[in-house]
Amino acid sequence: xxxxxxxxLTVSIFGQSHGSAIGVTIDGLPPGExxxxxxxxxxxxxxxxxxxxxxxxxxxxxxxxxxxxxxEGYTCGAPLTAIIRxxxxxxxxxxxxxxxxxxxxxxxxxxxxxxxxQDSAGGGHFSGRLTAPLCIAGGICMQxxxxxxxxxxxxxxxxxxxxxxxxDPVHLTREDLLAPGYKPFPVRSDAQGEAMQxxxxxxxxxxxxxxxxxxxxxxxxxxxxxDPMLDGLENRIARLVFAIxxxxxxxxxxxFAAAGMRGSENNDPFCLEDGQVRTATNHAGGILGGISxxxxxxxxxxxxxxxxxxxxQRSVSLSRxxxxxxxxxxxxxxxxxxxxxxxxxxxxxxxxxxxxLEQEVRRVL
Numbered sequence: 033x034x035x036x037x038x039x040x041l042t043v044s045i046f047g048q049s050h051g052s053a054i055g056v057t058i059d060g061l062p063p064g065e066x067x068x069x070x071x072x073x074x075x076x077x078x079x080x081x082x083x084x085x086x087x088x089x090x091x092x093x094x095x096x097x098x099x100x101x102x103x104e105g106y107t108c109g110a111p112l113t114a115i116i117r118x119x120x121x122x123x124x125x126x127x128x129x130x131x132x133x134x135x136x137x138x139x140x141x142x143x144x145x146x147x148x149x150q151d152s153a154g155g156g157h158f159s160g161r162l163t164a165p166l167c168i169a170g171g172i173c174m175q176x177x178x179x180x181x182x183x184x185x186x187x188x189x190x191x192x193x194x195x196x197x198x199x200d201p202v203h204l205t206r207e208d209l210l211a212p213g214y215k216p217f218p219v220r221s222d223a224q225g226e227a228m229q230x231x232x233x234x235x236x237x238x239x240x241x242x243x244x245x246x247x248x249x250x251x252x253x254x255x256x257x258x259d260p261m262l263d264g265l266e267n268r269i270a271r272l273v274f275a276i277x278x279x280x281x282x283x284x285x286x287x288f289a290a291a292g293m294r295g296s297e298n299n300d301p302f303c304l305e306d307g308q309v310r311t312a313t314n315h316a317g318g319i320l321g322g323i324s325x326x327x328x329x330x331x332x333x334x335x336x337x338x339x340x341x342x343x344x345q346r347s348v349s350l351s352r353x354x355x356x357x358x359x360x361x362x363x364x365x366x367x368x369x370x371x372x373x374x375x376x377x378x379x380x381x382x383x384x385x386x387x388x389l390e391q392e393v394r395r396v397l
Contacts, residue, residue, distance in 0.1 A: 035157070037272065040390035043169050043382065045275075047115075048151045049159035055115035056165035058101070058172065062389065063109035065176050067102055075171040078213065078374040079164060081365075093119070096168050114168050118161075132347045132358045136339030138277075143350060160277050160368060163375040170378020173385035180388065182252040186377045187212035188219050189332055191228040191244035191369050192235070197221045199249050201285070201314035204328045209249055218373045236366035239342030243278070244369040246333045246376045250384055253318065255309075255326035257387055264322020265329070268387055272379035273333050278368045279376075281334035285317025300327075329384075333376050340364035 037043040040060055047054030073095065080094040094116050101112025129152045133139035138158040142150040150156055174184055183206050189196055197220040199208065212218040219225035228244075235242045258265035270282050290298045293315070300311035311327055318329035340360050347358040365371065 037275075037382070037386075039268075039386040040393060041173075041382070041386045045162055045165045045169075047118075047162065047165070048156045049161040050118060050156075051151070053115040053117045054162060054165050055099075055113065056169050057111050057113045058169050059111040060389070061101070061107045061112055061172070061176070063107055065107040065179075066105055067107065067112075067172055068175060069096075069098070069105075071175065072096065072168065072171045075174070075374060075378075076164065076167055078218075079167050079371050081371070094164055112172070114165070116164050116168075128358075131349055131351050132356060133350070134339055134358065134360060135345050135347060136336070140350075155277075158277060160365075160371075163276055163372075163378075166272075166275060166382075167374055167378045170375075170381040173381040174377070177381060177385050177388065180252075182250065182384065182388070183209060184248070184250050184377050184381050184384070185209035185213055186218070186246055186248035186373050186380075188217070188225070188228065188369055188373060189245035189247040191367060192231040192242040194224060194227045194231055196224050196228075196247075199247060199328070199330065201317075201328060201330055202310075202312070204249055204251060206251055209251055213374070213377075217370060232367045241338035241341050241365070242367050243335050243337040244367065246335060246369065246373055248331055248333070248376050248380050250318070250329035250380060253324040253326070253329055253384070255324055257384075257391060258319065258323040260322045265319050265324060265383070265387060266322060266331075268383040269331065269380055272383045273331075273376060275379060276333075276335075276372060276375045278335045278338070278372060279333050280336045282331060284319060284329075284331045286315040287317075287332065290315060331380075333372075335369050335372050338365050338368050 035045045042059040044057045076094045076096065096114040096116055099113040099115060101107060101110045129139045130143060130148060133143065137155065139152060142156065142158060177184065187196060189198065212220055217225045217229060232242060266284050273279055273282055286293065286298060298315050300313045300316050303310055303312050309326065311325065314327045314330065316325065317331055318324055318327040342360065345358045347356055349356045
C-alpha cells in the first residue's frame with residue numbers, strides 16, 4: 033500500500049486535502065511511552081498553514097484528536113490513531129483540474145492511474161496537506177527518541193539561491209541544532225533569512241514560486257545503528273523524506289560534492305576524542321555502510337517550487353484533446369520550504385525511531 037510504511041513500526045496515513053479529516057495510525061509503539069500532546073501541538077504548529085506571508089492563506093488549526101492507543105498520556109500497546117479535521121476548504125477552486133492538469137503537479141498522472149475517480153480538490157491525497165499526519169507520527173517518534181538521548185533538528189539551507197549558515201558537521205551542539213526551530217522563519221542566520229523572505233515576496237508579487245534546500249541533523253545516535261544494503265540508514269530516511277510531495281532530491285554528508293573529491297579528501301580520518309572513536313571531518317554524514325558511526329547524521333533535501341502559481345500556464349484539455357491555457361485558482365504557498373522543515377524532521381525521526389526500536393527488539397531476542 034502506497035500510504036503505509038512497514039518496519040518495526042507500521043504507519044498508515046489516510047485522508048484527502050479537502051476530505052472531512054486526515055490522519056495516521058501508528059502500530060508498534062512500545063507500551064508505556066509518554067506522549068506530551070502540548071509539545072506535539074507546538075511541533076505541528078510549525079507546519080500549519082495560514083500564519084505568515086510566505087504560506088498559503090488557508091487557515092487550519094491542525095489540532096490532533098487521538099482516537100486510540102493512548103491512555104492517561106501513555107501508549108497502551110494498541111495502534112495509535114489520530115485525526116485532524118479539515119475545516120477551511122474551498123473545493124470549487126479545483127473543479128477544472130481533472131480536465132486541465134497543473135504543470136508540475138500530480139493532476140495528470142492521477143487522472144491516468146485512477147481513471148478520473150481521484151479526488152482532485154486541493155490535490156486530494158497528493159496534497160502537501162498529508163504531511164500533517166506525517167508530522168504527528170514524526171513528532172511522537174521525536175519524543176520517544178529524546179528519552180533515548182537522540183535529538184533531531186533542521187533549518188532552511190537555501191531559498192532561491194540564498195544560502196543559510198550550515199550546521200557544523202563535526203562539533204554540532206544540541207543548542208545549535210534546535211535553535212532554528214524556535215524561530216518563525218527557521219534559519220541560523222537572521223540576516224540571510226530576511227534576504228530569503230524578500231526573495232519569496234518578490235516571486236509572489238510576480239505570480240511565481242521558489243524552492244530551496246533543507247538541512248537536517250540527528251545528534252546522539254550511537255555507532256552501530258542501521259544495516260547494510262537495502263536497510264541502511266540512508267535508505268530508511270530517503271524513503272520517508274520522499275513521502276513529502278515537494279522533495280525532489282536528497283544527499284548525505286558531502287553528497288554530490290563527493291563525486292568531485294579525491295579519496296584523500298573525502299575520507300574522514302579516525303581519531304580519539306575523550307576516549308571515543310570519532311572522525312576529524314564528516315563528509316560521510318555520520319553513516320558508513322548504511323550504519324551510524326557516532327558522528328552527527330547530516331543530510332540535505334531539495335524542495336521544488338510550488339507548482340500552483342498565479343501565472344497563466346500551458347496545459348492540455350484532456351476531454352477535448354487540445355492544448356489550452358490554465359489559470360489556477362485557490363490558495364497556495366509561494367514557497368513551501370519553511371513549512372517543510374518540520375516535515376523533514378518528522379520523516380527523519382520516524383526512520384531513526386523505527387531503526388532504533390528494531391535494534392532494541394533484536395537485543396531482547
